[in-house]
Amino acid sequence: MLAGVLASLFALVVLSFVLEALRPAPKPPERLAWAADVPIQYADIGGITVRYLKTGSGPCLVLLHTLRTQLDLFEKVAPELAKSFTVYALDYPGHGYSDIPKARYDADFFVDAVERFLDRLDLRDVTLCGVSIGGAIALIAAGRRHPRVTRVVAVNPYDYARGRGMTRSSLLGWFITVTSETPLIAGTVMRLRSFSIMKAVLQGGVADPRSIRPALMKEMYSVGNRSGHYRAFISLLRNAASWEAATSVYGNIAVPVHLVWGSQDWSRSSEREHDRSLIPGALMTTVEGGGHFLPLDRPRELSELIVRFAARGRAQGA
Numbered sequence: 001m002l003a004g005v006l007a008s009l010f011a012l013v014v015l016s017f018v019l020e021a022l023r024p025a026p027k028p029p030e031r032l033a034w035a036a037d038v039p040i041q042y043a044d045i046g047g048i049t050v051r052y053l054k055t056g057s058g059p060c061l062v063l064l065h066t067l068r069t070q071l072d073l074f075e076k077v078a079p080e081l082a083k084s085f086t087v088y089a090l091d092y093p094g095h096g097y098s099d100i101p102k103a104r105y106d107a108d109f110f111v112d113a114v115e116r117f118l119d120r121l122d123l124r125d126v127t128l129c130g131v132s133i134g135g136a137i138a139l140i141a142a143g144r145r146h147p148r149v150t151r152v153v154a155v156n157p158y159d160y161a162r163g164r165g166m167t168r169s170s171l172l173g174w175f176i177t178v179t180s181e182t183p184l185i186a187g188t189v190m191r192l193r194s195f196s197i198m199k200a201v202l203q204g205g206v207a208d209p210r211s212i213r214p215a216l217m218k219e220m221y222s223v224g225n226r227s228g229h230y231r232a233f234i235s236l237l238r239n240a241a242s243w244e245a246a247t248s249v250y251g252n253i254a255v256p257v258h259l260v261w262g263s264q265d266w267s268r269s270s271e272r273e274h275d276r277s278l279i280p281g282a283l284m285t286t287v288e289g290g291g292h293f294l295p296l297d298r299p300r301e302l303s304e305l306i307v308r309f310a311a312r313g314r315a316q317g318a
Contacts, residue, residue: 012188012192013184013188015192016187016188016191016192017191019191019192020191020230023225024222024225025225025226025227026219026222026223026225026226028040028051028097029097032053032072032075033072033215033219034072034075034079035053035055035075035078035079038053038054038055038078039053039054040053041053041054043090043117043120043121044120045113045116045117045120046116047101048093048098048099048101048113049098049099050090050091050092050093050098050099050113050117051071051090051091051096051097051098052071052088052089052090052091052117053071053078053087053088053089053090054086054087054088055078055079055082055086055087056081056082056083056084056085056086056087057082057085057086058084058085058086059084059085059086059125059127059310060085060086060088060123060124060125060126060127061081061085061086061087061088061126061127061129061306061310062087062088062089062090062114062117062118062123062126062127062128062129063077063078063081063087063088063089063129063130063134064089064090064092064114064128064129064130064131064133064134064135064137064138065089065091065092065095065130065131065132065134066131066132066133066134066158066205066292066293067132067133067158067166067233067236068095068201068220068233068236069095069096069220069293070091070095070096070097070220070223071089071090071091071096072096072216072219072220073131073293073295073296074089074295075213075216076295076296076299077295077299077302077303077306080299080300080303081303081306081307084307084310085127085310088121088123090114090117092110092113092114093109093110093113093232094228094229094232094233094235094236095223095232096223097223097226100226100227100228100229100232102228103232103235104235104239105232105233105235105236105239106236106239106242107133107136107137107140107239107242107243107245107246108242108246110133110137111137111140111141111144111246114128114137114141115141115144115146118146118148118149119148123148124148125148125150126148126149126150126151127150127151127152127153127306127310128141128142128149128151128152128153129152129153129154129155129306130153130154130155130157131155131156131292131293131294131295132155132156132157132158132292133158133243134155135153135154135155135156135157135158135159136154136157136158136159136243136246136247138152138153138154138157139152139154139157139159139247139250139253139257139275139279140246140249140250142253142254142255142257143246143249143250143251143252143253144249144252145252145254149255150255150256151255151256151257151258151309151310152253152255152256152257152258153257153258153260153305153306153309154257154258154259154260154275155260155261155262155294155295155302156260156261156262156265156266156267156292156294157259157275158243159243159244159246159247159275160244160267160268160271160274160275161244161271162240162241162244163237163239163240163241163242163243163244164177164240165266165267166201166237166266168266169201169204169205169266169292170200170201170203170204172197172200172201172204173201173204175189176189176190176201176237177237177240180234180237180238181237181238186234186237186238187230187231187234190230190231190233190234191230193224193230195217195218195221198217198220198221198224199217199221202217202220202293204292205291205292205293206291206292206293206296206297207262207263207264207289207290207291207297208289208291208297211291211293211296211297212293212296247275247278250275250278250279251278251279251280253279253280253282254280256281256283256309256312257279257281257282257283258282258283258284258285258305258309259272259275259276259279259282259283259284259285260284260285260286260287260294260302260305261284261285261286261287261290262286262287262289262290262291262292262294262297262298263286263287263288263289263290264289264290264291265290265291265292265294266292272284283309285305287301287302287305290302
């Protein structure tokens, strides 16, 4: 009996490696499906090449996406924000079409990467706006007193529940998060992934499943076929507790901060209030009918909040 179970498990592991080897890796697109006139650019940040975009004119706004997504998360807000800002958005290392280095994918790794990006492009007077881990990255960079960051909009920051907030997104989100802690099982589960699983997990991040274009879901799924991508995602999940640990620097923040939450985000009211209590003078707004991926759920409301907050901050500074 036991021998049969072990043989079946071994066969499943072998099958997962075979399926992974047969998956076609996507080619980096030459243009953005949602903004064909915006050039796709690449920058070297300390030996790691990251994909990014730049569009619009005006004060500098840098957009930071969620875990397991990419800069296309901002397809609904970037064109509108480009009317008021010079907008930058990048794929983190291990995400989208950026390099996938062998690394410990914890909070420090991502914050260091974003800070190197700001330095590499010599961006100044930056409004840093991030969603999920992007929101936490923005807050941590401000807590580190990075001199280029002068305002922060943190949308649904992912810095609570020891980084296991995704367990609240859906049953599959719970399963992927929990199994990531067991080496053999985690790799096997990730290699056996399917589009239907990815679709269910992504739809757990929005209040309305129609908020995500089917083509965008398919692209984010196919990006997972890039060599090393699933291993980087497992590392991110295993180091998830680092996001909550990093909130220890929030009390050092000395720039204006606006915390923005979707009413249907995974976080709880006590966790939201905890963030506000840590950050001196932070504003907080809840957007009704919005989930974790607020740029997709409520793009107009989020864009308006960002524009008003940045304008207010500059007026106060003047």
